[in-house]
Amino acid sequence: MAFRPLLSRTLGLTQTLTHSHSHSHTLTQLRGLQTFSLPDLSYDYGALEPAISGEIMQLHHQKHHQAYITNYNKALEQLQDAVAKGDSSSVVKLQSAIKFNGGGHINHSIFWKNLTPVSEGGGEPPHGSLGWAIDTHFGSMEALVQKISAEGAALQGSGWVWLGLDKDSKKLVVDTTTNQDPLVTKGANLVPLLGIDVWEHAYYLQYKNVRPDYLKNIWKVINWKYASQVYEKECP
Amino acid sequence: MGSCCYIPSPSSSHLLATDFFSWGFKSSKLPFLPMLPNFLSTHCKQQNRRFDRSQRASKICGYYGLRTPPYKLDALEPYMSLKTLEMHWGGHHRNYVEGLNKQLEKNDILYGFTMDELVKVTYNNGNPLPEFNNAAQVWNHDFFWESMQPGGGDMPKLGVLQQIEKDFGSFTNFREKFVEAALTLFGSGWVWLVLKKEERRLAVIKTSNSTCPLVWDDIPIISLDMWEHAYYPDYKNDKGKYVNVFMNHLVSWNVAMARMARAEAFVNLGEPKIPIA
Numbered sequence: 001m002a003f004r005p006l007l008s009r010t011l012g013l014t015q016t017l018t019h020s021h022s023h024s025h026t027l028t029q030l031r032g033l034q035t036f037s038l039p040d041l042s043y044d045y046g047a048l049e050p051a052i053s054g055e056i057m058q059l060h061h062q063k064h065h066q067a068y069i070t071n072y073n074k075a076l077e078q079l080q081d082a083v084a085k086g087d088s089s090s091v092v093k094l095q096s097a098i099k100f101n102g103g104g105h106i107n108h109s110i111f112w113k114n115l116t117p118v119s120e121g122g123g124e125p126p127h128g129s130l131g132w133a134i135d136t137h138f139g140s141m142e143a144l145v146q147k148i149s150a151e152g153a154a155l156q157g158s159g160w161v162w163l164g165l166d167k168d169s170k171k172l173v174v175d176t177t178t179n180q181d182p183l184v185t186k187g188a189n190l191v192p193l194l195g196i197d198v199w200e201h202a203y204y205l206q207y208k209n210v211r212p213d214y215l216k217n218i219w220k221v222i223n224w225k226y227a228s229q230v231y232e233k234e235c236p
Numbered sequence: 237m238g239s240c241c242y243i244p245s246p247s248s249s250h251l252l253a254t255d256f257f258s259w260g261f262k263s264s265k266l267p268f269l270p271m272l273p274n275f276l277s278t279h280c281k282q283q284n285r286r287f288d289r290s291q292r293a294s295k296i297c298g299y300y301g302l303r304t305p306p307y308k309l310d311a312l313e314p315y316m317s318l319k320t321l322e323m324h325w326g327g328h329h330r331n332y333v334e335g336l337n338k339q340l341e342k343n344d345i346l347y348g349f350t351m352d353e354l355v356k357v358t359y360n361n362g363n364p365l366p367e368f369n370n371a372a373q374v375w376n377h378d379f380f381w382e383s384m385q386p387g388g389g390d391m392p393k394l395g396v397l398q399q400i401e402k403d404f405g406s407f408t409n410f411r412e413k414f415v416e417a418a419l420t421l422f423g424s425g426w427v428w429l430v431l432k433k434e435e436r437r438l439a440v441i442k443t444s445n446s447t448c449p450l451v452w453d454d455i456p457i458i459s460l461d462m463w464e465h466a467y468y469p470d471y472k473n474d475k476g477k478y479v480n481v482f483m484n485h486l487v488s489w490n491v492a493m494a495r496m497a498r499a500e501a502f503v504n505l506g507e508p509k510i511p512i513a
Contacts, residue, residue: 179423180422
């Protein structure tokens with residue numbers, strides 16, 4: 001379908017737009033436009049307690065992530081119309097809505113996979129090549145955790161803190177993005193391994209304004225297995 | 237600068253003997269006034285001599301106090317709960333004040349400014365200094381608490397209403413624009429009704445994070461905090477409900493009137509636009 005490459009070219013999100021994140025993603029075709037729907041979590045809302053409360057997980061997934069998806073689909077539809085009509089000013093005007101809502105969808109989809117209950121191995125540090133890479137680049141797991149937590153706590157406003165892999169240099173990086181900007185906005189060759197949502201909605205009901213406590217506790221439910229998988233795919 | 241100014245207040249003697257950040261200390265109670273550029277509570281404090289055995293000269297530093305809202309913390313119930321006020325004012329706002337004071341402790345180059353001036357100076361024409369975030373958020377929150385009142389909402393009257401109708405067509409139109417701005421703001425930020433100096437008209441604008449229209453020399457009339465911490469405890473993710481409740485029950489048009497009246501000293505809204513030949 002000629003439309004998709006045009007869409008991805010316009011948005012420069014080739015990888016992320018066309019790459020279906022997981023088999024649980026149901027993509028529907030509507031007038032040649034792919035729309036998105038809320039991916040399921042592979043664990044119950046309450047399974048991450050006490051690190052993250054079930055109330056937060058439910059709101060975060062069913063309300064926030066869903067809202068991003070709904071608005072993303074809407075923006076894509078409007079974009080399709082604008083492109084078809086050759087309405088350049090609308091095309092450009094829609095970019096920020098697409099970046100925000102599309103980014104929100106991308107980031108949260110990764111986030112759900114970055115988390116897993118303790119019973120499923122949550123918090124267990126990575127063995128294998130990722131563990132080795134962390135020790136090489138940061139000295140130790142503790143140092144990495146410290147760095148990510150510090151950068152997450154220092155972020156003003158809303159955003160994300162990431163552990164990413166620079167595909168070209170094969171180096172691990174810690175970085176932050178504002179609002180819902182995906183990690184690629186910080187570098188086209190950055191692959192997100194681990195992202196932590198530091199928007200207030202991610203922790204406020206439980207941790208109030210004490211973001212550092214949230215960042216301290218979330219490590220107990222981080223799914224290093226998924227991060228290792230992504231890493232090993234890029235660095236076989 | 238490092239000028240030392242002392243504003244006598246009932247709690248002044250209490251100030252010298254207590255710790256730098258005493259939680260019980262409330263800034264000097266000013267009568268309820270709209271945001272005039274006055275010293276909130278710029279005090280000088282001598283280092284607590286009791287604990288300082290050495291003979292070095294006491295350190296003089298200036299700092300700002302946490303201004304209390306012009307109503308009791310539970311006065312905005314049920315539209316904004318006591319819990320929210322306690323967390324928002326007692327936690328976030330207080331942290332900004334303390335953070336700012338800690339930063340100002342480092343050197344005295346930024347001493348002696350009023351809050352308004354400090355915001356503009358630290359904005360540094362678009363290249364903000366590290367103190368900007370704290371200074372602006374302190375100012376923003378002071379302004380926000382005063383933009384609300386128990387029994388607020390309803391409609392503006394007289395001059396404010398006239399100006400709104402002139403610049404937006406109708407109050408309904410203005411309200412729609414305001415709500416829309418609040419709901420389409422990406423991420424954390426604020427929504428404002430400002431009086432634009434150059435254009436001599438009212439406008440609805442939204443700003444991100446801690447940015448404040450003072451830095452563009454506009455005169456803010458009303459503000460609404462759209463950071464998630466402002467509404468999450470009461471409304472969770474239902475931004476629409478929060479914004480509507482603000483418009484219907486919280487916004488203080490009285491304060492808006494006072495601020496407009498003062499703004500007219502700086503912006504001439506009455507003169508006809510005489511075309512330049």
